[in-house]
Amino acid sequence: MRLYNRGMIIAGIVVFLIVTTFPFWYGRGKAVPPPDLKLDTPAILGLKEKRCVEPASYMRSSHMKLLVTWRDDVVREGKRTYTATDGRLHEISLTGSCLACHSNKKQFCDRCHDYSGAKPACWSCHIIPEEVR
Amino acid sequence: MLEKALKGSRGYGIWVAFLLLLVAVGFFFYLRQLDYGLGITGLSRDVSWGLYIAQFTFLVGIAASAVMLVLPYYLHDFKAFGRITILGEFLAVSAVIMCVTFVFVDLGRPDRAVNLLLYPSPRSVLFWDVIVLNGYLLLNIVTGWTVLESDKKGIPPPAWVKPLIYLSIPWAVSIHTVTAFIYSGLPGRGFWLTAIMAPRFLASAFASGPALLILFCLILKRFCRFDAGEKAIQTLAKIVTYALATSIFFVMVEIFTVFYSQVPGHMHHLTYLFAGLEGHNTIARWMTVSAFTALISLVLLIIPRTRKNESLLALACFGVFLSLWIEKGLGLVVTGFVPSPLEAIPDYSPTGAEVAITVGVWALGLLLVTMFYKIFVSVRNE
Amino acid sequence: MAPTRREFLQMAGFSAIGLALPVLPSLAWARTGAPAAGVSAYPAAPGPLPARKAKRWAMTVKPGKCRAGCTDCITACHLEHNVPAIGNPKDDVHWIGLQKVGHVFPAEAHPRLPDTIRGLSVPVLCNHCENPPCVRVCPTQATFRRPDGIVVMDYHRCIGCRFCMAACPYGSRSMNWRDPRPFIRKINQDFPTRTRGVVEKCNFCEERLARGILPACVVACKEKAMAFGDLEDPCSEVRLTLDRGLSLRRRPELGTGPQIYYIL
């Protein structure tokens, strides 16, 4: 095939292909398994029924929404108890409730947050118990 | 029309590059402020507002002053202002943008600035200030730009512009009134808690803004082949004269009330402002300069012979601008905090970074003025 | 007079009720999973109590009871709330401070005041005004007054405009001019810190009240110089104290309606 401006065209196509396939070559095709979220903290192991506040699937996709609701409930409404959909009551507290079970923030929260590129601002104020200890 | 601001002579290019450099320096320091926090400034627990908010307050006045051109031209058909009304409006636009930028750089959490709109709080004067400032910005940019564009096309401006221009007249008064209410509505600050705050703001605005405009007109005449016209400039100068006189009068009224009544909570502030308290007299020194400059300028402006002399007029206008800038851009805000509610006499002086950011915002405003005026002059000289 | 008996009974009663109440399952395992609960500097009560509720929280302060040079209330408060000790007046953050009578009550101060009074250090903190100017001016409702009278800050919403600082006639508010965390000597993990760029102030220990515990300063004061309670409750200690004689409020002429009452 005869190409005119061959050099520029080929160079252009090569650049295009390199740029568009960036994710393919950047990771060198190495399969990266999704992070293993550790649920083996003493608190969780000690639970009779291993259930989070709401069903796990909801928590995985929407925990931030729940946390925002909690935040406003506590700060603005002074409401400190959350009634879950299954009727159980929970103290509304990021450190007191969430981190009580998930005391392994690094293995739990951070892994997934790093994996999905989420950078929540929570920790600039709220305390991570393991870091204080 | 926008492209006219992108092309120009060598001098224009150098000036724009210079301003851009200042903006870049300011931005660099702003990034540092973002990183470190507002502690990079000289602000403290006692003097919690400083240079930024003071510039904001001063510039609201500059913005409001456009009304001094719009009102005579549109309400009283004062033809001589026809050539320069748009200059006033563009000055207002640039000034409002500077105001908004100063408020923004003063925020501790600029990333949450949108909260102002997400959680509107009609009880807060600051909320209203955001509304009126942005409204004023919109009014002036739309009317100024549309009128100039019609000018360029050689057709009369569309009919819908007139109502907006009329609306901008009371709106201009509102921006400075609301800004004054930010201060005068606070119970614990004797210095600001005075009903004359809004009138004082307006009087000084109508002096400093037109004074700046005269300076710009003289620069345009000297360097950009655009003559605003003797009549327009002289009329503006008279406006400056009366506004300055009124402004000085209002200050005197304030001084009388405070010192004759001898209420300590009010007296301390004014003493600090003009004479200093317990040796803290930096501001007082500036204010001395301000007072003398104002008086000399007033004299130069009142005497017709000196007013009509272009160089002396320029000097007087510079004096008015400087004097009122010191009064509002330095004195007003800090003095409200000194002495503090617990009777401390804190010292405040801006840090280098704070000054750099302030200069950066001013440069941004000047850049906008430059570009707007470049567009204006290019269209008018066509 | 020491409130001990009443207060004690009250606490005991609450504890009893607390035990009698069906224990919230989540709370139960939250506690067990958080042994660090004891990290709180001044744990006033071993476990969660039902929240203390009031129509109108108020405080009385008797500076005359203060030990000279005592800063227990400040230490307790600042430890409890992770208030940084930055150590320079410019960036200073505090929730409670001690001030000379002359500065706190300029209108009442005159040269003939006895030295015993003039020399007193008066604890000053947020007055949780009836009609708070800081709430009025806040452009985002980041600071607001709860129905029980506590003026609180929503640190998630504050934009750091510092209008409230200008509006507060008592100088009760502090700005985080820089990141406070490095200056917190010992972090109480039951209470968040703040980020740079937000304003903060005393919250009447509303988080403790929610757990049924009195404010840290009140509890910390060994001399019982401070009392805390419901102003609408005729039997509350604050009411009983106020009933007894003249009390002062800071700058009442401003109409803010402070809820810290000083007995001098």
Place this chain on the structure above:
Amino acid sequence: MASAKTPKPDELIAIRYAPPETPWMETPTVFRPGTWSYSGTAKSLTTLGLPNPRAWQPSDEDWKLPENWQEIILEGFRERLEKHRSFRLFMDICVRCGACADKCHFYIGTGDPKNMPVLRAELLRSVYRRYFTESGKRFGKLAGARDLTIDVLKEWFYYFYQCTECRRCSVFCPYGIDQAEITMMGRELLNLVGCNINWVTEPAANCFRTGNHLGIQPGGVKDMLEFMAEDIEDRTGVKVDVPLNKKGADILFVTPSGDYFADPGTYTCMGYMMLFHEIGLNYTFSTYASEGGNFGLFTSHEMIKRLNAKIYAEAKRLGVKWILGGECGHMWRVLHQYMETMNGPADFLEEPVSPITGTRFENARSTKMVHIAEFTADLIRNGKLKLDPSRNDAYRVTFHDSCNPARAMGLFEEPRYIIQHACNHFHEMAEDTIREKTLCCGGGAGLGNDENMEMRMRGGMPRAMAVKQVKEKHGVNRLACICAIDRATLTSLMDYWVPGVTVTGVHELLANALIMKGEKERTTDLRGEPLEGKAADETL
């Protein structure tokens, strides 16, 4: 065929921009008198060896096309898609953003949506999609494709001969899609089945045979030039030479034939002759290459090459050092963008150096052809000319950038420099109508004929109105330009829209101002009109 009566200006200006109710594919083309040009005659087509010579008119029902005309066109289409990247690309990448729509003077002047460049291109694109893209073959109308029918062909004819290839749209297009390229392809395709217009084919045929568009034979050229020399002597008292077909001249001078034969071009030609005489240039005109213009540009690329070949051939035969070109628009499009590619290399010529100033024309170092405006601007810059601009004081001048020197050469400053040294009153028109945004005269690309008068007046309206604006504002009474077609068509345009403004070449203004050695005191300008303030007072 009776020529249509052109409506009055205030009727013409009432333009409706709302598109018709029917979609454009279903809106029939109406050949309204006054808006199209007569067909190319069989004689011209035969001379040029073009296909399908016959007697017909576009208004006829039957266009007498060959049996297999669709095949011919589609084959031609395919061939052009393979020869011109521009064509192929412009067929493919238009996003129909509409930025070009109101840039076309024909659209501004008619409101006919098919005069929006985007839609004029869609006329071809719809057929391209139908026959050359998979989606068009499959989805037809949904993909914006349509069959090539006789109505489509007629539509092509109507609208591709309603585009002056001025390239204004390409300035605004975010991808640089150039309607001129598409029109050229459209016209080439039409030519394959013998559909052309006479105002293009006849000049082309003339040019091919006699060397110039008007078909003037060698003696005629000589007579005209000598006649002009007499006029010059009459006005200035200086006798200038008329070098013609002179071997051993340094420079071959080529200008459009309009400059020899038609007012006001002749005054411009006199200007060249006076200038060359004054500086003592060793140059020659040629009768064989007596045409700078090139109507091949409006026919096909092959035709451009055929007509253009004479210039290099003549330069070689006469043994000149380099070539100088007069004021012309599309001539310069060809000279600047096509000539050397087609008929070069010009290695038998020298790199152009001004014999007067010694300036080397670096920008013409390969093609070896210099624009007269470049040449003259250099003379003025080096102080080689004595000029008295006050002789042009009767004129308030504005300058019309001709499309091709503007958008195909980038020649903006040189003519302005000359004008500003030759006269005292120069006023630019509105900025959106000059330089690269200049508006066409309405008669370029072979449309300057009289039967097309209404469309010319419509297409020229935006230009005329810009002139009218400076006339009202500054009292402009002279419209200067550097194009022979402009000088011809702008004259009628001005008469129609802006009476009182006359058209002039830049070198006419220069010659008016030029103080010649040994000249008598001038009392009139080149046109024989009295000089100076006498006239100026009247015009104001």
Place this chain on the structure above:
Amino acid sequence: MEIMNLLTSLIAIMILTLSALGFAFTPLSFLLTTVLPYVAFATFLAGFTYRILSWARVPVPFRITTTCGQQASLPWIKNSPLESPSNVWGVIGRMALEVFLFRSLFRNTDVVIVGQRPVYGSAKWLWFFGLLFHWSLLTIVLRHLRFFIEPIAPWINGLSAIDGFFEIGVPTLYLSDVAVLTGLTFLFLRRVVAPQIRYISLFADYFALLLLLGIVTTGLLMRHFFPADLLHVKNLALGWVTFAPALPKEAGPVFYIHLCFVFTLMAWFPFSKLMHMGGIFLSPTRNLANDNRMKRHLNPWNAPVKVHTYEEYEDEFREKMKLAGLPLEKE
């Protein structure tokens, strides 16, 4: 009626949506996550390359640059190196201005007839919203790389942080999302509202905009209203780029619609006007220098033509030339 084109594209989008849902709620969902991504992406790459090559196969016979500024001529005349470039650097600059800032569109004007004369006004909204749309789309595409690489490169996180600088809601609203929506809405409304633009709009024009709007809307829905489980999403995306596509779990219908739209866009891209992305670089009026008379440009198919030679000319007019006293080659 021209509105038909709009309706047809709306219907096309509906069909796409329904088929996406069809995939989502049937066992066929594995197709959408394992086969279609590769088909769509391969089509995109191959098609794009093919289209470029198909243009590159065609020569550029003539230097037809559009000169939008003063040529480089005499040294004392200031030329415009970016509007009428005379060398390759100028061309690169011109192209960069065109690609990054939409230079030509910045010139846009509009025209109305006022008082019997056309009046030209500045019309920069198309430029502004066009630029807004393209830049924010680029930002969004780059941001999405966070799903495709692990660990996430710092610059991607940095870009997201800047894009999400303003703290609006949780998860934070990205400015580029607002911008892309604004830009697309403007472009769409303009096409529907302005009669001239509506008149020239084809099915494909509406379809492209609606498809992009669909992608943006579903994306926003997933971020702010029906959050998808990002762990699964990223696992899926990483699976694609490591050629080990995972079967999706618990990805909602919105996610399927989003995917379906994206794959449609990718596969359709090379065969549509969206190829202007590659085409702009090949546009001869923009990518050629205005050095026509400085350098000879070659036309590979320079057509052989029959010319009228001087000899033929002199033969025909010899007598007349002699009569006029003109020099002749042959007496």
